[in-house]
Amino acid sequence: MPQRHNSRLKGARLPVGAAGRVLLAAPTCGPFCLAGKCSVASGKALCSKCAGVMVPLLAGPNTGQCGCEAGFYFNRSSSAASPSCSPCEPGFICQPARHYVAPAARTAFDRKACAAYGPGLTTRRGKSTSAALCVEKPGYFFAPNGTAPGAALCRGNTWSVGFSKSASCKPCPAGYVIAAARDSNPAERDSAKKCKLPPGYTLSMPQGAPQVQVVACLPGTYQPDYLPYGTTATDTKCSECLQGVTTRFNAATSSAACNRLLPGYHAAAVANSSEVLAARPCPQGFFCEGNANSSSPAAAISFGNASHETGLVPAPAAAALAAAAVRQCPGGLWTQRIGARSESECAVPPGHMLSASGQLQPCPDGTFSSAWRQPDQAGSCTACGRGMRSEPDATGGAVLLGLAVGPDGEEAEGLALPIRGNLQACYTPVGYGLYDNGAGGFTAQPCSNNSYGSDQKAYAYKGVPCSPCPEGTETRTGGLSGTHLNSELNGYVGWRACVTQPGYGYTAALGPAPCEQGSWSAGGTASPCTPCSTGLTTDASWTAESHDDAGDCRLGPGWGYHGGQIVPCPEGTYNALLRADTRAPCDACPDNASTPSAGANSAEDCTLCAAGYGAASDTAPCADCSLLNGYGPPDRQERACTRCPGQLLGFTFFWAGALLTYRSPAISTPRATAPADCVLQFAQLQDELWALNATAAAAAGHESLEACLAQCSGACQYVTYDYAQRACSMRSASGSGAHVVAFKALYAGDMLATNERQAGPLPRAVAAGSGRYTQWQDDIPFGIGVQAPATAAAAATSKDACFTECNWEEACAGVVVVGGSLTGEAASGCRLIYGFTGLQSLAATSRSLTRAVPARFN
Numbered sequence: 135m136p137q138r139h140n141s142r143l144k145g146a147r148l149p150v151g152a153a154g155r156v157l158l159a160a161p162t163c164g165p166f167c168l169a170g171k172c173s174v175a176s177g178k179a180l181c182s183k184c185a186g187v188m189v190p191l192l193a194g195p196n197t198g199q200c201g202c203e204a205g206f207y208f209n210r211s212s213s214a215a216s217p218s219c220s221p222c223e224p225g226f227i228c229q230p231a232r233h234y235v236a237p238a239a240r241t242a243f244d245r246k247a248c249a250a251y252g253p254g255l256t257t258r259r260g261k262s263t264s265a266a267l268c269v270e271k272p273g274y275f276f277a278p279n280g281t282a283p284g285a286a287l288c289r290g291n292t293w294s295v296g297f298s299k300s301a302s303c304k305p306c307p308a309g310y311v312i313a314a315a316r317d318s319n320p321a322e323r324d325s326a327k328k329c330k331l332p333p334g335y336t337l338s339m340p341q342g343a344p345q346v347q348v349v350a351c352l353p354g355t356y357q358p359d360y361l362p363y364g365t366t367a368t369d370t371k372c373s374e375c376l377q378g379v380t381t382r383f384n385a386a387t388s389s390a391a392c393n394r395l396l397p398g399y400h401a402a403a404v405a406n407s408s409e410v411l412a413a414r415p416c417p418q419g420f421f422c423e424g425n426a427n428s429s430s431p432a433a434a435i436s437f438g439n440a441s442h443e444t445g446l447v448p449a450p451a452a453a454a455l456a457a458a459a460v461r462q463c464p465g466g467l468w469t470q471r472i473g474a475r476s477e478s479e480c481a482v483p484p485g486h487m488l489s490a491s492g493q494l495q496p497c498p499d500g501t502f503s504s505a506w507r508q509p510d511q512a513g514s515c516t517a518c519g520r521g522m523r524s525e526p527d528a529t530g531g532a533v534l535l536g537l538a539v540g541p542d543g544e545e546a547e548g549l550a551l552p553i554r555g556n557l558q559a560c561y562t563p564v565g566y567g568l569y570d571n572g573a574g575g576f577t578a579q580p581c582s583n584n585s586y587g588s589d590q591k592a593y594a595y596k597g598v599p600c601s602p603c604p605e606g607t608e609t610r611t612g613g614l615s616g617t618h619l620n621s622e623l624n625g626y627v628g629w630r631a632c633v634t635q636p637g638y639g640y641t642a643a644l645g646p647a648p649c650e651q652g653s654w655s656a657g658g659t660a661s662p663c664t665p666c667s668t669g670l671t672t673d674a675s676w677t678a679e680s681h682d683d684a685g686d687c688r689l690g691p692g693w694g695y696h697g698g699q700i701v702p703c704p705e706g707t708y709n710a711l712l713r714a715d716t717r718a719p720c721d722a723c724p725d726n727a728s729t730p731s732a733g734a735n736s737a738e739d740c741t742l743c744a745a746g747y748g749a750a751s752d753t754a755p756c757a758d759c760s761l762l763n764g765y766g767p768p769d770r771q772e773r774a775c776t777r778c779p780g781q782l783l784g785f786t787f788f789w790a791g792a793l794l795t796y797r798s799p800a801i802s803t804p805r806a807t808a809p810a811d812c813v814l815q816f817a818q819l820q821d822e823l824w825a826l827n828a829t830a831a832a833a834a835g836h837e838s839l840e841a842c843l844a845q846c847s848g849a850c851q852y853v854t855y856d857y858a859q860r861a862c863s864m865r866s867a868s869g870s871g872a873h874v875v876a877f878k879a880l881y882a883g884d885m886l887a888t889n890e891r892q893a894g895p896l897p898r899a900v901a902a903g904s905g906r907y908t909q910w911q912d913d914i915p916f917g918i919g920v921q922a923p924a925t926a927a928a929a930a931t932s933k934d935a936c937f938t939e940c941n942w943e944e945a946c947a948g949v950v951v952v953g954g955s956l957t958g959e960a961a962s963g964c965r966l967i968y969g970f971t972g973l974q975s976l977a978a979t980s981r982s983l984t985r986a987v988p989a990r991f992n
Contacts, residue, residue: 160174161174161177161178161179162179163179163180163181163198163199163200164179164181164199164200164237165237166181166184166185166188166199166200166235166237167181167183167184167185167190167200168181168183168184168185171183171184178197178198179198179199180197180198181198181199181200184200184201185200185218186218186219187202187203187206187218187219188200188201188202188218188219188235189201189202189203189232191232191233191234192232194234195234196234199234200235201219201232201233201234201235202219202228202229202232202233202235203219203232204228204229204230204231204232204233204261204263205221205222205228205229205230205260205261205262205263206219206220206221206222206228206229206261207219207220207222207228207229207245208235219235221260221261222245222260222261222262222263223260224256224257224258224259224260224262225247225248225249225255225256225257226245226246226247226248226257226260226262227245227246227247227248227257227262227263227264227265227267227268228245228261228262228263229263230263230264246265248265248268248269248283251265251268251279251282251283251284252279252283252284252285253274253285253287254270254271254273254274254285254286254287254320255268255269255270255271255274255283255284255285256268256269256270256271256296256297257269258297265282265283266283268283269283269296269297269298269299270285270294270296270297270298270299270300271285271296271297271320272294272295272296272297272320272321272323272324272325273287273288273293273294273296273319273320273321273322273323273324274286274287274288274294274296274303274320275288275294275300275301275302275303276298276299276300276301277301287318287320287323288303288320288323289303289317290305290312290317291305291306291310291311291312291329292304292305292306292312292323293306293312293323293324293325293326293328293329294323294324295324295325296324303323304326306326306329306363307326307329307348307363308347308348309331309332309335309347309348309349310329310330310331310332310348310363311329311330311332311360312328312329312330313330313360326363327362327363327364328363329363330360330361330362330363331348331357331360331361331362331363331365331370332360333357333358333359333360333387333388334350334351334356334357334384334385334386334387335348335349335350335351335357335385336348336349336350336351336357336367336370336371336372337349337365337366337367337370338367339367346367350384350385351372351384351385351386352372352384353380353381353382353383353384353386353426354374354375354379354380354381354392354396355372355373355374355375355381355386356372356373356375356381356386356387356388356389356391356392357370357372357373357386357387358373358387358388358389373389375389375392375410376392376410376411376412376413377399377413377543378395378396378398378399378413378414378415378543379392379393379394379395379396379399379401379410379413380392380394380395380396380424380426381393381394381426382394382426382427382428389409390405390407390408390409391409392409392410393407393408393409393410393431393432394410394424394425394426394428394431394432395410395413395422395424395425395426395432395459396424396426397422397423397424397475397476398415398416398421398422398424398473398474398475399413399414399415399416399422399424399473400413400414400416400422400432400435400458400459400460401413401432401433401434401435401458402414402434402435402436403434404431404432404433404434408431410431410432413543414539414543415472415473415539415543415545416460416469416472416473416474416475417437417446417447417472417537417538417539418446418447418468418469418471418472418474418536418537418548419444419446419447419462419463419466419467419468419469420447420449420455420460420461420462420463420469420474421460421461421463421469421474421475421476421477421479421480422459422460422461422473422474422475423459423461423475423476424459424475425459428459432457432458432459433454433457433458434458435450435454435455435457435458435460436450437450439549440536440538440548440549441549442549444466444551445468445534445536445548445549445550445551446466446468446536449462461477463477463480464477464480464492465488465492465493465494465509466493466494467480467481467482467494467509468480468481468482468483468486468494469481470483470506471537471545472537472538472539472545473545480509481506481507481508481509482494482503482506482507482508482509482511482512483506483534483553484503484504484505484506484532484534484553484555484556485497485502485503485526485532485534485551485553485554485555485559486503486512486515486553487503487512487513487514487515488509488512488513490513492509496526496553496554497515497524497553497554498515499523499524499525500517500518500522500523500524500560501514501515501516501517501518501524501554502515502516502518502524502554502555502556502557502559502560503515503516503554503555504516504532504555504556504557515554518557518559518560518561519560519571519575519576519577519578519595520571520575520577520578521562521563521566521577521578521579521580522560522561522562522563522568522576522577522578523560523561523563523578524554524559524560524561525554525559525561526551526552526553526554526555526559527552527559532552532553532555532556532558532559533550533551533552533553533555534550534551534552534553534555535547535548535550535551536548536549536550536551557594557595558593558594559593560593560594560595561591561592561593561594561597562578562587562588562591562592562596562597563578563587563591563620563623563625564587564588564589564590564591564620564625564627564628565580565581565586565587565589565618565619565620565623565624565625565626565627565628565631566578566579566580566581566587566597566600566620566623566625567579567581567585567587567597567598567599567600567601568592568595568597568598568599569599576595576597578597579600579625580620580623580624580625580626581600581601581625581626582609582624582625582626583609584602584603584607584608584609584632585600585601585602585603585609585626586600586601586603586609586618586626586627586628586629586631586632587600587601587625587626587627587628588627588628589627589628589630601629603629603631603632604629604632604645604646605646606634606635606638606646606647606648607632607633607634607635607638607646608632608633608634608635608657609626609631609632609633610633610658613633613658613659614630614633614658614659614660615631615632615633615658618630618631619631630660632646633657633658633659633660634646634655634657634658634659634660634661635657635678636655636656636657636678636679636681636682636683637649637654637655637657637676637677637678637679637680637681637682638655638657638663638678639653639655639659639661639662639663639664640659640660640661640662641662648676648678648681649663649672649676649681650663650676651671651672651673651674651676652665652666652670652671652672652687652690653665653666653672653681654666654672654681654682654683654684654686654687655681655682656682656683657682663681664684666684666687666690667687667700668700669689669690669693669694669700669701669702670687670688670689670690670693670700670716671687671688671690671712672686672687672688673686673712687716688712688713688714688716689709689711689712689713689714689715689716689718690709690712691709691710691711691712691735691736692708692709692733692734692735693709693720693733694707694709694718694719694720695716695717695718695719696719696720700716701732702732702733703720703729703732703733703734703735704720704732705728705729705730705731705732705734705745705768706722706723706727706728706729706740706744706745707719707720707721707722707723707729707734708720708721708723708729708734708735708736708737708739708740709721709734709735710735710736710737720734721737723737723739723740723744724737724740725755725756726743726744726747726755726756726757726758727740727741727742727743727744727747727756728740728742728743728744728745728747728768729741729742730742730771741773742770742771742772742773743756743766743773743775744756744766744805745766745767745768745805745807746758746759746760746765746766746804746805746806746807746811747759747766747775747805748762748764748766748773748774748775748776749773749774750774751773752773754773756773758804758805759775759776759802759805759806760801760802760803760804760805760806760988762775762777763777763778763799763800763801763802763812764776764777764778764802764806764812765778765802765806765807765808765809765811765812766805766806766807767807767808768807777800778800778801778802778806778809778811778812778882779800779809779812779882779883780797780799780800780882780883781797781798781800781814781882781883782797782883783795783797784796784797784798785797785798785817785818785821785981785983786821786822787818787821787822787823787857787981788822788823789857789979790857794839794857796816796818796839796840796983798814798815798816798817798983799814799815799816800812800813800814800815800882800883801813801814801815801882801986801988802882802988803906803988803991804988804989809881809882809883810881810904812881812882812883813879813880813881813882813904813906813986813988814879814880814881814882814986815985815986816843816846816853816983816984816985816986817878817879817880817983817984817986818981818982818983819878819880819945819947819969819984820945820969820971822971823970823971823972823978823981824969824970824971824981824982825854825969825970825980825981825982826852826854826865826918826919826947826967826969826970826982826984827854827917827918827919827970828852828853828854828863828864828865828982829863829865829917830863830864830865830866831861831862831863832845832853832862832863832864833845834862835862836860836861836862837860838855839855839981839983841862842855842862842864843983845862845864846864846985848866849866849867849868849869849910850864850865850866850985851864851865851866851867851875851877851908851910851984851985852864852865852877852982852983852984852985853982853983853985854980854981854982855980855981855982856979856980857979857980857981858979858980859979865918867910867911867912868911868912868913868914869910869911870911870913871911871912871913871914871915872913872953873911873912873913873915873950873951873952873953873954874909874910874911874912874933874950874951874954874955874956875909875910875912875915875918875948875949875950875951875967876907876908876909876910876937876948876949876951876992877907877908877947877948877967877984877985877986878904878906878907878940878946878947878948878984879904879906879907879908879986879988879991880904880986881904905937905941906986906988906991906992907937907940907948907949907991907992908984908985908986908987908988908990908991909956909990909991909992910990911955911956912950915950916950916965918948918950918967919947919948919967919968919969919970920967920968920969920970921950921965921966921967921968922965922966922968923963923964923965923966924936924939924949924964924965924966925939926938926939926964929961929964930961930962930963930964931960931961931962932959932960932961933951933954933958933959933960933961933992934959934992935961935964936949936951936954936961936964937949937992939964939966940966943966945968945969945971946966946967946968947967947968947969947984948966948967948984949964949965949966949967950963950964950965950967951963951964952964952965956990969982
């Protein structure tokens with residue numbers, strides 16, 4: 135019966151006999167046999183199931199003992215308490231058959247690494263049992279050393295997945311590389327995916343090609359990275375340099391290679407590495423040929439704002455232009471656009487030409503140019519037409535738009551430069567007319583000789599011929615007309631240049647027209663005719679000669695010179711003629727006639743009688759109204775005189791118990807014109823008892839007062855009638871002498887009415903006075919009535935003052951002007967004459983009446 139293995143016997147001492155011999159232990163299966171799985175047969179211990187993955191050996195001296203299977207090795211390294219067999223790891227070689235593991239084994243049993251034959255070897259899998267199973271690792275190719283295995287690292291742009299005993303590495307696809315920095319790292323060569331697209335290259339699929347190809351980045355692009363295998367063409371595009379920037383060569387690997395310029399661009403900013411950080415199109419008027427093939431990068435340059443004179447940006451210094459690979463167009467030429475690449479793009483812009491010295495200049499006045507031209511075709515501009523002019527004005531010509539470089543390098547509008555750029559720049563000058571020259575063109579001529587041109591420029595060929603001045607007008611070199619003369623070009627501008635001819639004036643309704651009667655014009659104006667002064671006029675029939683000067687204004691019918699001025703003919707006068715003498719008075723109406731109003735211009739207007747005159751009928755001659763004891767008012771519209779008013783109450787005197795009344799007839803002053811010119815022929819200065827002493831008895835008229843008064847004529851000054859004696863006496867002036875006797879004349883009508891007229895013509899006249907005195911030259915006047923010297927000092931030296939003194943005395947009947955004369959004013963004294971009144975002896979029976987003689991009034 136097999137002896138069970140007792141693990142507890144592990145490490146026990148064998149028993150020693152009495153004779154000192156060691157007793158042999160019974161056979162055991164060893165420590166690796168599972169409990170109850172060990173049996174003894176034929177003196178041998180046999181294990182039927184070992185611990186873990188260990189297996190019983192089936193042959194050999196250790197048959198029945200536990201060991202490791204082929205391709206396994208005994209491994210105690212992980213846990214000494216539980217040793218086991220482990221499969222041989224890849225890269226190692228283990229025993230090719232089952233093999234015994236001694237119970238005391240502590241380390242791996244004869245496990246050998248493929249690397250022991252050289253680096254880069256491994257096995258395809260674990261449990262390898264022979265060196266023949268050693269193969270190359272990825273990144274290596276198989277290189278046996280005689281009969282021993284060997285491997286070598288892939289070099290260059292090759293790779294290997296290993297494990298195939300391949301005698302060589304595979305090359306990367308065309309154009310792909312293994313980074314040089316990774317050359318010694320087999321992990322970077324273990325597959326085709328470790329082949330990279332190198333910096334400076336990209337993938338391309340040319341038209342008709344069977345597959346994508348690796349190509350170098352073109353000039354102006356760069357690719358800085360190693361790109362993994364399998365990258366698509368879309369993912370491998372080279373990055374472009376900034377617009378206008380390129381590289382000197384292809385296959386550029388960084389933006390720093392973007393340090394050259396394409397034609398048409400200049401560098402605006404450059405890094406220390408010479409990389410162009412900003413590029414701008416070449417400004418107008420310059421050209422940039424680029425420096426892609428230059429050995430030196432371009433320098434940065436900046437440009438200022440456009441010049442208001444040239445429309446282009448000013449040129450920087452020549453050294454700066456050269457360093458920046460920029461050149462300015464010669465002679466001030468322009469380029470049509472920004473970004474010019476060569477001098478051939480420099481041209482003459484519209485509105486310009488080249489001078490004989492090859493310098494750009496604006497088209498001269500009278501010409502234009504509408505197109506860009508090459509220098510050899512721009513020696514002149516197109517003429518507008520003889521006499522025409524042109525101007526660089528946006529309203530008449532074109533605008534040459536200078537171009538600026540926008541913020542993103544785009545073309546933008548810059549400074550606008552007005553030019554003579556098309557036919558619209560040509561114009562007919564003001565004061566000129568435009569005419570067809572008969573040869574397919576036009577000629578502008580100055581408007582002169584009583585014609586005028588438009589006051590507005592007429593652009594292109596829209597001008598019109600000169601317009602003739604209207605009838606009655608003309609042009610003159612000076613004066614108002616001269617102010618409308620285009621002095622530079624000698625053409626008259628606008629209709630206002632046409633001024634009036636002599637005898638013509640402007641009217642609002644008709645324009646220039648002959649001066650009407652009563653006006654004149656010397657011409658040379660745009661004004662109406664000048665009216666003649668008041669009362670003056672011109673000939674009724676118009677001629678220029680009769681209406682061209684103020685001297686043509688003559689005294690007109692109905693007007694005359696009176697009172698120092700020209701006035702309508704006063705009433706009673708007329709003027710029927712046009713008189714050159716402007717100080718001639720009007721003619722008086724004949725035969726004391728008058729006119730109904732002022733301004734009469736014909737003798738036939740003398741239909742009324744003059745003031746103070748009248749007639750008995752429309753056909754009777756006009757006579758002095760005083761002859762009819764009447765007056766003729768100046769404003770009446772009939773020819774008859776108005777009779778002076780008579781007395782109603784009369785003068786009274788008491789005698790023999792009766793009231794005796796005398797009513798005096800009224801008479802008027804010569805040429806009397808108003809009731810105030812009517813006076814009583816005989817006046818009693820005071821009712822009742824009032825008398826003057828008479829000096830001589832009358833020859834007749836003693837029977838009554840009326841008969842007595844009838845005797846008073848000639849030099850008779852007054853009468854005194856004595857009722858008791860029935861005697862008529864009177865006093866007559868001597869007619870000569872050194873003194874003046876004057877008696878008051880009373881207004882016609884009653885005393886009461888006279889009193890009410892005190893405020894009349896003489897504002898403060900006394901009740902009984904009219905202010906008029908009948909004067910007589912007399913040598914012995916001092917015995918008349920009762921006399922008293924005047925109290926006013928002035929009255930002693932002035933006749934008028936003497937009269938005034940008497941005016942203020944109601945009882946004063948008259949005055950004696952001592953040393954006075956009928957015609958003079960001087961006096962040496964003044965005595966007031968009063969009558970006898972009351973019961974004085976003379977007055978008791980007598981009454982006196984003074985006589986008024988209008989021809990002798992003061």
